[in-house]
Amino acid sequence: MRKVFKKLENVDVAFQKLVNAVPPRPPKPLEVSLHEALGYYLAEDVYSSINIPPFPRSSVDGYAVNSRSTWGASEDEPVKLKVKGKVKVGEEAKVEVGEGEAVEVDTGSMIPPGADAVVPVEYVKEVEDSILVYRAVTPGENVLWPATDVYYGELIARSGERITSRTIAALSSIGKGKVNVWKLKVAVISTGNELVEPGNPLPPGKVYDVNTFSLSARLREEGFEPIVIGVVPDDYEKLKEAILKGLEVADVVITSGSTSAGPEDMVYRVVGELGEIIVHGLAFKPGKPVMLGRIGEKPVFGLAGHPDSAYFNLEKIVIPYLKMCVKARRTTERKIKAVAASAFTPARGRRTHIPVKLLEGDRWYAFSSALSDHAMVKYSRADGYVTIPETRRAPVEVGEEVEVTLFQEPDYDYAFIGDVDVFVDNALKTFEKNVKVLPLGSFAGSLASEKNLKAVWLSPSAKGEELEVELVIVGEEGKRLAFPHPATFLYRGYREFLKKRGLREAEARKKYLHVGAYPSPQAVSYAVKRGFADFGITTLTSALKEGLSYEPLMMIKLRLGWHPSQKELAEYILSEYERVRVR
Amino acid sequence: MRKVFKKLENVDVAFQKLVNAVPPRPPKPLEVSLHEALGYYLAEDVYSSINIPPFPRSSVDGYAVNSRSTWGASEDEPVKLKVKGKVKVGEEAKVEVGEGEAVEVDTGSMIPPGADAVVPVEYVKEVEDSILVYRAVTPGENVLWPATDVYYGELIARSGERITSRTIAALSSIGKGKVNVWKLKVAVISTGNELVEPGNPLPPGKVYDVNTFSLSARLREEGFEPIVIGVVPDDYEKLKEAILKGLEVADVVITSGSTSAGPEDMVYRVVGELGEIIVHGLAFKPGKPVMLGRIGEKPVFGLAGHPDSAYFNLEKIVIPYLKMCVKARRTTERKIKAVAASAFTPARGRRTHIPVKLLEGDRWYAFSSALSDHAMVKYSRADGYVTIPETRRAPVEVGEEVEVTLFQEPDYDYAFIGDVDVFVDNALKTFEKNVKVLPLGSFAGSLASEKNLKAVWLSPSAKGEELEVELVIVGEEGKRLAFPHPATFLYRGYREFLKKRGLREAEARKKYLHVGAYPSPQAVSYAVKRGFADFGITTLTSALKEGLSYEPLMMIKLRLGWHPSQKELAEYILSEYERVRVR
Structure with a gap:
């Protein structure tokens, strides 16, 4: 029998249970050269054993003097000093400077003994073994x-601090050549019979392994050391x-996949055998089937398998735990307020994370x-995400303030938003500058x-x-109709199509079994061309681009508008429209 | 004769001259595995050669059905399907699903042919070779x-994009196992006879080499490949x-140091011999003595030697150029508005950068x-910097709005601001949480x-x-008085000291030649204890901590106050005050 998640644990409660069962602790400190320390967490409090500067230094090229000697000097009445x-730089200054004297x-x-200021070279004229000084200096000037x-004994950096280039500047300044860091090692395992390593062909039924790559990259970004164990099939012994x-x-x-409550729930079984299951099933979206466990003194995180789920599980559960291990004290999350421009629907009773893109207006939208859902590639281009608490049932409505x-x-x-067609796609691909694209x-x-x-x-x-x-029907009528996503203008074409065939929507769904919700005209044309669908509703331009035969459906009117700052992009898209249309 | 900078070039003009003389261009693309691509710049436009998902997939555990078969099913009247x-996951679905049938x-x-929806396992009861379905599903549900x-052909990532974990998620999703990146190699050379490598003892007159470490770390942070050539002395042949x-x-x-217009200006001479000097001397602070040059088709940046100068030169001149080389299109600089809480004085006619720390109030301060100036370690702990344009002469005054x-x-x-003494220092060192410290x-x-x-x-x-x-005099009266910085409360002690000795300030400066402006009582006590100064004005607590003999000077009253959120830190500092005072 399959096991169903009877109760989903609250995220904060689950996290606390984990922390209680496996108290976060740092790994053994590792002494590394300063060149290798960037990005890791400092494993020691560092105090300075020198003053900086260690001695009085000149901040300009010039002549060190006792400032009194220069008093009264002016452009008209220079003072002569011997x-x-x-x-030289790097030398110990031994010669003493008296009144009426100078040292280069x-x-x-x-700064040599007896001197308390430096006259910059710009205000000096050299005359044999003397100088003429054309400006007075005050004590301490240019020193x-x-x-x-x-100062000697000053606290320079604390354990738990993430080492940046500026930390490295500080540590090298005080002569710290080696430093103790925590390199927390995290084993990354992906599970699933369906996973194929990127770079190989994709047989039917399979998908590419994303988690091995995305999770280990994300861990690196946060200063941890991923150790890739790789992909294992859904086999008890191999997973163990x-x-x-x-x-x-x-x-x-960390594992990902094989945590749902189905019969293949290997991670649960292996960790149950070797250690202890602390939590199984989180009130979290994306990524509900999460297992938090322990084997010996080490934590084991069984993350959900879908790439977006695994990514958010890592972000909100694993990384906070790892940061506690290395005593990271600074938050690096940045939040801003925005206006919801889409409705965001929470999963009932689960803390829900919705990736968003932001556009600028009088405020951020x-x-x-x-x-x-489950669109990892689209998500990966998000600017951030909105979190909806588990206690909220109603959707976030358009116009509400949200925190991103x-x-x-x-x-x-530059940004583009709205419907897409070939001419938009072409323009966005060849426009020289980066465009934020929201094909929504x-x-x-x-x-x-x-x-x-x-x-x-x-x-x-x-x-x-x-x-x-112009909208057209492409392909040969069959069971699998490529259905335009309701959010695109093509939806009107879909209604026209139904009308022409005298069908109501429910009937159409019965007649055409695979009514695939493709996100754009190009996607529909590709689907038909490559045989994923028998026929579909698309634009004439994309049908022609793919060389598909077509049957006219209807003309549709769109409007292209723009904010004044976007004129260049708008004109570029318009010229593509003309180019493709005239053809 | 020394060469003096006659004219400082405007930063933007200088940059444009450089770009004209040495047009930024990318290095040869390098094909790397996705695991090695993080943080570099993408050297190709990547299009998808698959659809994602490549086939209709179930988003839950359950039974694939033709949705019509379930219509009318309810808790009370389940529908029976064979x-x-x-x-299984990863398998090609071959069995066709007819009406009244289901496939697990x-x-x-x-999703097998004929099915258009999935009934989640939660709504199903298994009965021999059939299932009872307790809820209807609509076409497309859970698919x-x-x-x-x-979609096939979609633009996934563009050349010039910096590769993040989310880029890697997208690239692995479409099966891209290898990717072309630009690893721009940057040679880093530090020059100067005074430089000692961190980790070694520091002889008189020498300072630690910071630039090799800070510049190469900063280049890494921005996705470039530093190649450390190391420290070379001020010797023409060796530099060449x-x-x-x-x-x-x-x-x-990139070199740093040896660019000032003194006789030792080696970088200028070497680049002048081997190639062409494009700009020498920038209207920039910190870091005026900058040389921009060219040898063959490669740019050579001669940065100023002081660590803070070199860091800002790199940040504002080198990095923008390198980003143009790799076609980086996104800005990563983040700016916020704040209120100036200190006066900021621009260097006349030079674009001036002032590192700042930010505290929160009704706005950021x-x-x-x-x-x-020239306090690299303090700068390295700044939150950011204010830029004052070269056209501005007047200082930025307290209360003005600035952009950081x-x-x-x-x-x-937690944050601490104001005067410091041993009890504050002790508390800040041992307080468990991170404190932003502004000892100003x-x-x-x-x-x-x-x-x-x-x-x-x-x-x-x-x-x-x-x-x-209690303020005291420590050490034996001599020429070198450790002078408290005017910004500390000790300044009042300094005036009291002068009064007792019947001196005016100018006279004191004559009498005590090295009137060193130490930033805190600890620094003064250390200076006297270690012989950097003969005597000094400091607090009793720090004198006792260093075991120095002392002569009483005066009592002074301070006040410790706090924002309500800071109670824990305030009480901790107060307890340290009591502990040290009773001693």
Whole structure:
């Protein structure tokens, strides 16, 4: 019998149970050279054993003097001082400077005894073994005093600090050549018979392994050491072997896949046999089938298999735990407020994370980054995500304020939003500058137009230039109809299609079994061309591009509008429209 | 004769001259495995050669059905369907599902022909070779349609994109196992006789080499490949050799130091001999003595020698150029508005960068991050920097709005600002949580108190608990007086000291030649203890801590106040005050 998740554990409660059962602890510190320390977590408190500067230094090229000697000097009445020698950079200054005397120095030279200021070379004329000084200096002028930057005994960096280039500047400044860091090792295992390694052909029924790559890359970004164990099939003994290997080489083990409550739930069984299951099933979306366990003193995280689920499980559960292990004290999450520009529906009773893209208007507007769930590639181009608490039942409605946790800076120069067709696609591919693309259909395009967001928008109801697009039927009528996603303007073509055939929607769904919700005209044409669908509704331009035979369906009117800053992109798209249409 | 910079070139003009003389170009693309691609710049436009999902997939564990078969099913009146077999994950689905039939599937299984929906296992009861279905499903329910995420031919990533974990998720999703990246190689050379490698003892007159470490770490952070050539002395032949080696192994050469217009200006001479000087001397601070040059088709950047100067030169001139080489299209700089809480003085006619730390109040407040210039370690702990344009002559005044370019997120839990003494130092070292520390003296502490900033503040004029601190003279009267920095409360002790000796300030400066401006009582005590100064003005607690003999000077009253959120830190500091005082 299959096991069903009877109860989903609250995320915070689950996390606390894990922390209680397997208290986070750092690995053994590792002493590395400063060149290898970047990005890791410091495993020691570092105090300075020197003053910086260690001695008074000149901050300019010039002549070290007792400042009193220069008082009264001016352009008209220079003061003459006898040059007693030179202190080169890196030399110990031994010659004493008396009144009426000067010693040549470069930037960084030690100030000789008796001197308390430096006259910059610009204000000096050299005359045999003397100088004429054309400006007075005050005590301390152009001198860097000892300990101005750091004093002996000062705390420079604390354990748990993530080492940046600026930390490295500080550590090298005080002469710290080696440093103790924590490199937390994390074994990464992907499970599933369906997984194929990228770079190989994809047989029917299979998908590419994403988690091995995305999880280990994300761990690296956060300063941890992934150890890739690789893909194992859904086989009890092989999974057990992989987990045992992970425990041997790493401090923490992460698996993904094989955690749903089906009969193939291998991770649960292996960890149950070798250790203890702490939590199974989280009130979390994406990624509910999560197992938190322990084998010996090491934690084992069984993440959900779908790439977006595994990514969010890692982000919100594993990484916070790993950061506790290395005593990371700084938050690196950045949040901003935005206006919901799409409705966001929470999964009932689960803490739900919705990836979004942000467009700029009078405020930031957050659009759902994909038309459907489980769209890892679309998600991977999101600017961040909205978190909806488990206690909320009602969807977040358009216009509500939301908080977005950022993946990256949302700033952009150009953006496109709304419906897409070949001419848009072509333009976006060849336009020289980066464009943030939100192919979210008519409603999104229309909203962007109404709010005058910084973008080019294409939608039947946008303000802007009128464009005509012809819709057609491609392929041979059969059971599998490529169905345009309701969010695209093609939906009107779908209704026209039904009308022509005298069908209601429910009847059409009976007649055409695979009514595939393809996200764009190109996707429909490709599907028909490559035999994923028998026939489909698409645009004439994409049918022609793919060389498909077609039957005319209807003309449709779209409008292309733009924010003033987007003129260049808009004109580029229009020229593509003309080019493709005339053909 | 020394050469003086007659004219400092405007930064933007200089940059354009460089770009014209040495047009930025990418290195040869390098094909790497996806595991090695993180952080580099993509050297190709990547299009998908598959649909994702490639076939209709189940998004749950359950039974694939023709949805019509389930219509009318309910808790009370289940529908019975015959189970025709199972499609495992990773298998091609071959068995056809007719009306009244079902095929078992797991999450990720291919949907078999004839099925258009999946009934989740939760709504099914297994009865011999059949199932009872307790809920109807609609067409498409729990099915992921082909191409929902990615369609064949879709643009996935563009050249010039920096590869993040999310890029890697997208690339692995479409089966891209190898990818072309640009690894731009940058030779890093530090010059100067005074430089000692960290980890070695520091002889008099020498300082530690910082630039080799900080510049190469910063280049790595931005996705470039530093090649460390190391430290070379100020010797024409040796520098020439190092630069030639750099040109051989790298695409770009960076030196630091030896660029000031003194006689030792080796970089200028070597590049002048081997190639062409494009710009020498920039209207920039910190880091005016910059040389931009060219040898063959490769750019050579001669940066200023002081670590803070070299760091800012790299940040504002080299990195923007390198990003153009790899066609990086996204800005990663983040800017926020803040209120100036210190006065910021621009260098006349030069674009000036002032590192700041930010404290939170009704808005963000920007404080100068150090009491003096050239304080790399203090700078390295800044939250970001303020840029003052070259056209501005007047200082930025307290209360003016400024724009801060961030090094890191400025958020924090605890902060301390104002005067420091041993008890503060001790507390900050042992307090369990991270504290943002701004040891900027009385004025800063008083301002933070007045504006009720989120911090603990210590200053004679803050609101809060009264604390008494005793000032003393330590050491034996001599020429070198350790002078407290005017920003610390000790300055009042300095005036008292002068009064007792019947001296005016100018006279004191004559009498005590090295009047060193030490930043804290600890720094003064250390300076005297270790012989950097003969005597000094400090606090009794720090004198006792260092075991110095002392002569009483005066009592001074400070006040420790805090924002409500900072109570825990404030109490911790107060307990340290009590502990040290009773001693």
